[in-house]
Amino acid sequence: MSHSSHSHSHGGHDHGGHDDHDVQSHVRRYLMVFGALIVGTALTVGASYLPIESVALTVAIALFIASIKGFLVAGYFMHLISEKKMIYAILIATAFFVTGLMYLTIWSMQPSSAIHL
Amino acid sequence: MEKILGLPVLASKHGADVDKLVIYVHYLMGALFVGWLIYFLLALLKFNQRANPKADYVGIKSHASSWIEGAVVLAEAVLLVGFAVPLWGHAADNFPKRSESTVVKVIAQQFNWNVFYPGPDGEFGKRDFSLVTTDNPWGLDKTDPKGKDDLAPMLGEIHVPVDKPVLIELSSKDVIHSFKIIAMRVTQDAIPGLMIPVQFVPTKTGIYQINCAQLCGNGHASMASGRLIVQTQAEFDAWLKEKANAKPAASFE
Amino acid sequence: MSTQASSHALPHAAHAAGHHDAHHEELGFWRKYVFSTDHKVIGIQYGITSLLFLLFGFSLMMMMRWSIARPGEPVPLFGPLLEKLFGDVAAKGVISADLYNQFGALHGTIMVFLGVVPLAFAAFGNYVVPLQIGAIDMAFPRINMASYHVYFWGGVVMLVSFFVPGGAAQAGWTSYSPLSTAIQTNGQAYLLVGLVLLITSSLLGAVNFLATIIQLRAPGMTWMRLPFFVWAQFVTGFLLLLAFPPLEAAGIMQLMDKLAHTSFFLPTGLSIGGGHISGGGSPLLWQHLFWFLGHPEVYVLILPAMGIVCEIIANNTRKPIWGYKSLVYSSMVIGFVSFIVWAHHMYMTGMGTKISTFFQTTTMIISIPSVIILTCMFLSLWGGSIRFNTPMLFVLAFLPMFGIGGLTGLPLGFNFSDLHLHDTYYVIAHFHYVVAPGTIFALFGGVYYWFPKMTGRFMSEFWGKVHFVGSIIFMNLIFMPMFVQGMAGMLRRMSDGGINYSAAKVPNAIGGLSDHVIYLNTFVSFAALGLFLAQLPFIFNFFWSIRNGKKVTSDNPWDATTLEWQTPTPPPHGNFTKEIRVYRGPYEYSVPGAKADFTPQTQA
Amino acid sequence: MEIPYTTEPRKDTGLFNAKLGIWLFLASEVMLFGALFSSYILLRIGAEPGAWPHGLLNVPLGTVNTIVLIVSSITVVMAWASLKMKNFGNFRKYQAVTLVCSLCFLGIKSYEYNDKFSHYEVQLNDGRVVDGHMVEKSADGFTIHGHYVDKAEAAKVTHAWQEHEIKHEEIKIKNSDVKYKENYGPWHNTYMAIYFTLTGLHALHVIGGALVIAFLWGPGASMWKTDPERYTNRIEVSGLFWHFVDLVWIFLFPVLYLL
Numbered sequence A: 001m002s003h004s005s006h007s008h009s010h011g012g013h014d015h016g017g018h019d020d021h022d023v024q025s026h027v028r029r030y031l032m033v034f035g036a037l038i039v040g041t042a043l044t045v046g047a048s049y050l051p052i053e054s055v056a057l058t059v060a061i062a063l064f065i066a067s068i069k070g071f072l073v074a075g076y077f078m079h080l081i082s083e084k085k086m087i088y089a090i091l092i093a094t095a096f097f098v099t100g101l102m103y104l105t106i107w108s109m110q111p112s113s114a115i116h117l
Numbered sequence B: 001m002e003k004i005l006g007l008p009v010l011a012s013k014h015g016a017d018v019d020k021l022v023i024y025v026h027y028l029m030g031a032l033f034v035g036w037l038i039y040f041l042l043a044l045l046k047f048n049q050r051a052n053p054k055a056d057y058v059g060i061k062s063h064a065s066s067w068i069e070g071a072v073v074l075a076e077a078v079l080l081v082g083f084a085v086p087l088w089g090h091a092a093d094n095f096p097k098r099s100e101s102t103v104v105k106v107i108a109q110q111f112n113w114n115v116f117y118p119g120p121d122g123e124f125g126k127r128d129f130s131l132v133t134t135d136n137p138w139g140l141d142k143t144d145p146k147g148k149d150d151l152a153p154m155l156g157e158i159h160v161p162v163d164k165p166v167l168i169e170l171s172s173k174d175v176i177h178s179f180k181i182i183a184m185r186v187t188q189d190a191i192p193g194l195m196i197p198v199q200f201v202p203t204k205t206g207i208y209q210i211n212c213a214q215l216c217g218n219g220h221a222s223m224a225s226g227r228l229i230v231q232t233q234a235e236f237d238a239w240l241k242e243k244a245n246a247k248p249a250a251s252f253e
Numbered sequence C: 001m002s003t004q005a006s007s008h009a010l011p012h013a014a015h016a017a018g019h020h021d022a023h024h025e026e027l028g029f030w031r032k033y034v035f036s037t038d039h040k041v042i043g044i045q046y047g048i049t050s051l052l053f054l055l056f057g058f059s060l061m062m063m064m065r066w067s068i069a070r071p072g073e074p075v076p077l078f079g080p081l082l083e084k085l086f087g088d089v090a091a092k093g094v095i096s097a098d099l100y101n102q103f104g105a106l107h108g109t110i111m112v113f114l115g116v117v118p119l120a121f122a123a124f125g126n127y128v129v130p131l132q133i134g135a136i137d138m139a140f141p142r143i144n145m146a147s148y149h150v151y152f153w154g155g156v157v158m159l160v161s162f163f164v165p166g167g168a169a170q171a172g173w174t175s176y177s178p179l180s181t182a183i184q185t186n187g188q189a190y191l192l193v194g195l196v197l198l199i200t201s202s203l204l205g206a207v208n209f210l211a212t213i214i215q216l217r218a219p220g221m222t223w224m225r226l227p228f229f230v231w232a233q234f235v236t237g238f239l240l241l242l243a244f245p246p247l248e249a250a251g252i253m254q255l256m257d258k259l260a261h262t263s264f265f266l267p268t269g270l271s272i273g274g275g276h277i278s279g280g281g282s283p284l285l286w287q288h289l290f291w292f293l294g295h296p297e298v299y300v301l302i303l304p305a306m307g308i309v310c311e312i313i314a315n316n317t318r319k320p321i322w323g324y325k326s327l328v329y330s331s332m333v334i335g336f337v338s339f340i341v342w343a344h345h346m347y348m349t350g351m352g353t354k355i356s357t358f359f360q361t362t363t364m365i366i367s368i369p370s371v372i373i374l375t376c377m378f379l380s381l382w383g384g385s386i387r388f389n390t391p392m393l394f395v396l397a398f399l400p401m402f403g404i405g406g407l408t409g410l411p412l413g414f415n416f417s418d419l420h421l422h423d424t425y426y427v428i429a430h431f432h433y434v435v436a437p438g439t440i441f442a443l444f445g446g447v448y449y450w451f452p453k454m455t456g457r458f459m460s461e462f463w464g465k466v467h468f469v470g471s472i473i474f475m476n477l478i479f480m481p482m483f484v485q486g487m488a489g490m491l492r493r494m495s496d497g498g499i500n501y502s503a504a505k506v507p508n509a510i511g512g513l514s515d516h517v518i519y520l521n522t523f524v525s526f527a528a529l530g531l532f533l534a535q536l537p538f539i540f541n542f543f544w545s546i547r548n549g550k551k552v553t554s555d556n557p558w559d560a561t562t563l564e565w566q567t568p569t570p571p572p573h574g575n576f577t578k579e580i581r582v583y584r585g586p587y588e589y590s591v592p593g594a595k596a597d598f599t600p601q602t603q604a
Numbered sequence D: 001m002e003i004p005y006t007t008e009p010r011k012d013t014g015l016f017n018a019k020l021g022i023w024l025f026l027a028s029e030v031m032l033f034g035a036l037f038s039s040y041i042l043l044r045i046g047a048e049p050g051a052w053p054h055g056l057l058n059v060p061l062g063t064v065n066t067i068v069l070i071v072s073s074i075t076v077v078m079a080w081a082s083l084k085m086k087n088f089g090n091f092r093k094y095q096a097v098t099l100v101c102s103l104c105f106l107g108i109k110s111y112e113y114n115d116k117f118s119h120y121e122v123q124l125n126d127g128r129v130v131d132g133h134m135v136e137k138s139a140d141g142f143t144i145h146g147h148y149v150d151k152a153e154a155a156k157v158t159h160a161w162q163e164h165e166i167k168h169e170e171i172k173i174k175n176s177d178v179k180y181k182e183n184y185g186p187w188h189n190t191y192m193a194i195y196f197t198l199t200g201l202h203a204l205h206v207i208g209g210a211l212v213i214a215f216l217w218g219p220g221a222s223m224w225k226t227d228p229e230r231y232t233n234r235i236e237v238s239g240l241f242w243h244f245v246d247l248v249w250i251f252l253f254p255v256l257y258l259l
C-alpha cells in the first residue's frame, strides 16, 4: 500500500503514501472484509452444529474457515497483500520454522515401538 | 584404536558395531584434525610478520579446500547411510520374538530399578493406575490370570542367560531416568508414561554395573546399586525356579 | 541516497561539536549510566554485567569441581561461608547432592543465558554493530534500554532463587519435567520467571538489532559490504527472535504445572510428591520445546564469536578474509538448518529409525557449513602477514579449539555412537570445547580488540599474553581429560564424580570406572583452579588499563578498515563527527597499489 | 541528532523503522502461539479416548466475543484511515469503540473464567459422578445444577454439538457422600490447562494492546499536533498488533469452543 515512490512525488506531509481518494477506496474494501469476517464466524459456528461424524472432517472444516478469516485479517486489515518484500521474507522464514516446529514435533512424538501407558 | 580411545569392556553382540562406528568417526576426526593442524602450524610459521612482512591480497587460489569439504561430506554420508542408520534400525525396530528372548520389565524409581519377570507364561499381568494403593504400589490387577505366575518384583537385580536375546520393557514410576549398561552398550531413557522396549544379547557371563545416566534428583549419583547378572542358561533356570517357588507377584503385599 | 546521509550524519556533526559537553552535564549520573539510551553505554552495561555473571558461573563451577574431586569433604576456605549462606544443604561446609544440583543447574543457565549470550550478542552487538554499519544509534534506543533492564532483573531473579526455601532449581539447565516439577522448591519457578524475563529481553534486543541492521546502514553500506561480524549478529538475531518464543511458551506451561497444578508435562499415573495430578501430559513435549530453542541457542553462542574471529583475523593478517561470501551463506544455512536438528539431543528417548534418521541427517548437514566457515578462517591465514598481538592469539587459539569441539560433535551426531556417549563427560567436553576455549576465547579477543575504542587506552600486552598462555594451557588440561572419562563411561551430573560407579567401590561388577579415570577428577579440578588463577591477570589488566593503559595515538590504533574506527575515541553520543559513506567491502587490507596496507571502507 | 526513518520510509526497504520492528515482533509472536498450538494438538492427539472433553464452553458467548474482536479490528483500521484523511475527530470516535470492545471482550472472558471455577466434577462414594455448576452451598452439602455422568456415553462424545443433548437438573449432594470434588480450573485436565493458558495469554495481549491504544488515544494524542505523520505511524503499528491479537482469537475460537 504505502508505495514510498509515489508518496514522494506528492511531497508535503503524506509520506505514508495515501491521498484521500486512495484511502476512501480502501475503506470500502475494509467494510467488505468486515462483512466477510462476520459471515465466516457464522459459518464456523453453524458448521460445528452439523452432525458430521468424522472428527478429522470437523477439524478440517473449522480450520479451513479460520484460515480464510485469518487470511482476510492479515491480508487486508494488516495490509499484507501489498507489503514490502522484506516483510514477506521475514514472514516466510517464520512460516517455515513454525511448520517445522509443529510438524516435526508431532511427527517425532508418534510412538515408534514405545507404548503409551 | 579401541585402546587409544579407551573404550571400556564390551560384552554384547551389537556393542561391537557401536564401537566400530565410534572408531570410524574418530578416524575421520583424527584425519581432519591432524591435517588442519599441520596446515595451521605451517601457516603460522610461514606467514608471521617477520617471515612475510607484506601480506598477499588474494591469498590461496587453489580449490583444494572444496575437495576437502566434498570429502568430508562424502565420509559423513557413508558413515550415516552405511552404519548409523541401518544399525540403529536394527536395534530400535527389529525386536526379537518374545518367545525366543528373556523378557524383563524394568520400572525405574527414585533411586533404584524395579525388576519384573513374567513367569512361565511369558506375559505380564495387567496394571492399572487406579488400583494403586500403599498395599499395591504397582497397581497390579489381581484378577488377571496372566499375572498369577509373575514373579514378585525385585529391586535392582536383573538375571539373564548368556547368548540369548534380552528384551527389556522399560518405564519409570516418577521422573526420567536412563538405563545404561556400559559393557552392553545399552542406553535408554526410562520415561514415565511410556513403555520403551530395549534389546541386547549379552555375550559374556558376569556381574555388570547398571548406571542411571539421567539426572533424576539428589540421589542420581548414588543410584548405583543396580546389577545385571549374566549367567549360563542352567544357572539362570535354577535361579528362576527358586524365585518362582518363593512367591508369585499376585500375592505380593 | 545522499539526502538520507545528510539527514542524519550532518546535523549531528554540528551537534557533536557544539552541544556535546553541555548535553552530558544535563544528563546526570542516572540518565548517563543507568537509564542511558546510548547504544554504547548499554553495550558496556551489558558487558560488565555479563562478565560478572561469567565469573560467578565459574565460581559455582569451582565449588562443584571440589565436590567432584573430594566428595563429602568440606570445601576449604569457603566451607563456612557456604554453610552460612545455604544452611543445611551445605552442613559443615560439605556440598550436598542437593546443593551440587543447584549449582549445576545455575552454572549452565547463568553461563548460557546470563553470561555468553548477553556478552556476545548484546554487549559486543550493541557497542559494535551500530558503529560498524555507520548508524548513530540503534533503531529503538528506549527499547534497547528496556532490554538491558529486563535482562538485569532476570538475572536478579535467578540469583535470588538460591535463597528461597528449598533452594534454587535442581533439574539441570534443561529443566526436564517431571523432575523439575517434582522437586519441592520454588527455585524452579524463579528460574522459569527469570528465563521468561531473559527471553523477553532477548526478543526486544533481537527486534532492535534486526531493525537497526536492515534500516540504519549508512549510504553505500550494501549487504555484501557488511563486516562479517554484523552478518553473524544478523543471523543470531533471527535465531533469538524465532527460537526463543517456543521456550517462553514451554516455560509458561511448566510454570502452570508448578503453580497451577496443571499436567502439561506430567503423564497419567505419575507418583510424585503425593498430591492429585490430572495427568494426560507428556514429558517429551517439554524436551521438544526445550531443544527447539536449545539447538539454535548453541549457534547463538558461537556465531557472534565467529564474527569477532573474522574481524580480528582480517585485521591481524593484514589481508581480506578468504571466502567472504561463503562465510555469509554458510552462516545463513546454519541459521536455517539449526531449527530442524534439535532432536539429536533426544536420541535416547526411544526414537524410531525414521525420525532419528531425519535428525541425524540434518545434524550432519549442519556440520558442513561449520566446516566451511572454519576452512575459510584457516585459509585466510595463508599469505598473510600475521601480527601476534593478544587479541590475535586468542582468536588463533579459537580455531583449533572450536575444531576439537566441533569434530567431537560428530560422534554425538550419529545416534548409534551417541548410544555410548550420551550423558557422559564426552558430551560435557564436546560442548565446553566450543563454548569455553571456543566462544570465551573469541570474546576475550574481542575485549582486547575493542577496548581501545571504548576507553582510549590499550590493555597491557604483557599481562594479556600471560592471560592467554595460562588460559590455553589450563582450558585444555580441564577439558581434554573429560573425553577420556566420557569414553570410559563416566556420567555427567554426578555430585560425587562417579565414585559410586567406580571399580574401587564395587570390585565385583564389570563396567566400573577405573582408578585412573576417577583420578582424573582431581587432576581436572586442579586445572580448573589453575584456570581460575589465570583469569586474575585479566581482571587486573581490565580495570587497571581503564585508567593507566597505554594511550592510543590515533582513532584507528589497529590500522583497521571497518567503520567503528572512523569515530572519535571513545565515540561520543551520536558516534560519527563526519559524513559516513561507504565505498568498498569490509576487509580491504593490502590492496595492490594502495599506499597503506589498509583501505578504510569510507575511502572513495 | 535524530535517528533516521522514524517516519519516512527508507528507500531500499520501503519501510519505516517501527513498522519493520512490529512485524519482527509479530513473527516472534507467531512462534510463541505456534508452540502453544503445537502443544494443544499434541495433548489432544495424546489424550486417551473420551478424556478430551467437548462442549464445555459457552458457544454463544464465544461467538459474541469473536464478533466483538472483529468489530474492534474494523474500528482500528477505520481509525487509522481517518487519520490518513486528516480527520482526527473520527479517529477518536472509532478508537473509542475499539477500547469499549476490548473492555467488553475482557468482561465476557472473565465471566467465562468465573463460570469454569464454579463448574464442578464430583465423585460420589457410590462411584457415580456428578458434573455441573455449584448453585448453592450449605453447611452439610451443596446443590449442583448438572447431570450424572455416564462414562460410557461420555466416551462416545467426539463433537461439541453432541453434548447439548444431555438434560440438566438440580442435584443435591451431602458432603459425606463426596469422595472427591474438583472445579474446572486449569488443574482439572489438560484441556482446561491449555484452555486457560492459551486464552489467558491471549487476554494479556488484549490488555497490552488496549493499554497502548488507550495511551495513544489519551495522553499520547498530543503528538498529532506536533508530528502528525509519526503519530499516524504509531497508530498503524499499534493497529497491526491489535489485528494480530484478533487473528489469534480467530483460531482459538473454533479450536477451543467448537471442536
Ligand code: HEA
Pocket (backbone or CB within 6 Å): B032, B033, B036, B037, B040, C174, C298, C299, C301, C302, C344, C345, C363, C364, C366, C367, C368, C370, C371, C374, C399, C400, C401, C402, C403, C404, C405, C406, C407, C409, C410, C412, C413, C414, C418, C421, C422, C423, C427, C430, C431, C434, C435, C439
Ligand atoms: C556453541 C555451542 C555448540 C556448537 C557450535 C555445537 C556444535 C555441534 N554439536 Fe553440540 N552441543 C552443545 C553446544 C554446541 N554444539 C551443547 C551445549 C550440548 C549439550 C547440551 C546438554 O545436554 O546440556 C551439545 C550436545 C550435542 C549433542 C547431544 C549429545 C548428547 O546429549 O548425547 C549432539 C548430538 O548430535 C551435538 C552435535 C553437534 C554437532 C554435530 C555440531 C556441529 O555443528 C559441529 C560442526 C563443526 C565441525 C565439524 C568442526 C569442523 C572443523 C574442521 C573441519 C577443522 C578441524 C581443525 C582443527 C581441529 C585444527 N552436540
Ligand code: HEA
Pocket (backbone or CB within 6 Å): C048, C051, C052, C054, C055, C058, C061, C065, C104, C105, C107, C108, C109, C111, C112, C116, C171, C172, C173, C174, C301, C428, C432, C435, C436, C437, C440, C478, C491, C492, C493, C494, C495, C528, C535, C538, C539, C542
Ligand atoms: C556458555 C556456556 C558455558 C561455559 C562458558 C562454561 C564454562 C565452564 N564450565 Fe560448564 N557447563 C555449561 C555451560 C558452560 N560452562 C552447561 C550448559 C553445563 C551443563 C549443566 C547441566 O548439566 O545442566 C555445564 C556443565 C559443566 C560441568 C559438568 C557438571 C556436571 O555434569 O555435573 C563441568 C565440570 O567440570 C563444567 C566446567 C566448566 C568450566 C571449568 C568452565 C570454564 O571454562 C569456565 C571459564 C570461565 C571463565 C574463563 C570466566 C571468564 C570471566 C572472567 C575472568 C570475568 C572477568 C570479569 C571482569 C573483567 C569484570 N561445566
Ligand code: CUA
Pocket (backbone or CB within 6 Å): B110, B111, B176, B177, B178, B212, B213, B214, B215, B216, B217, B219, B220, B221, B223
Ligand atoms: Cu535415576 Cu539418575
Ligand SMILES: [Cu+2]
Pocket (backbone or CB within 6 Å): C294, C295, C298, C341, C342, C344, C345
Ligand atoms: Cu544440538
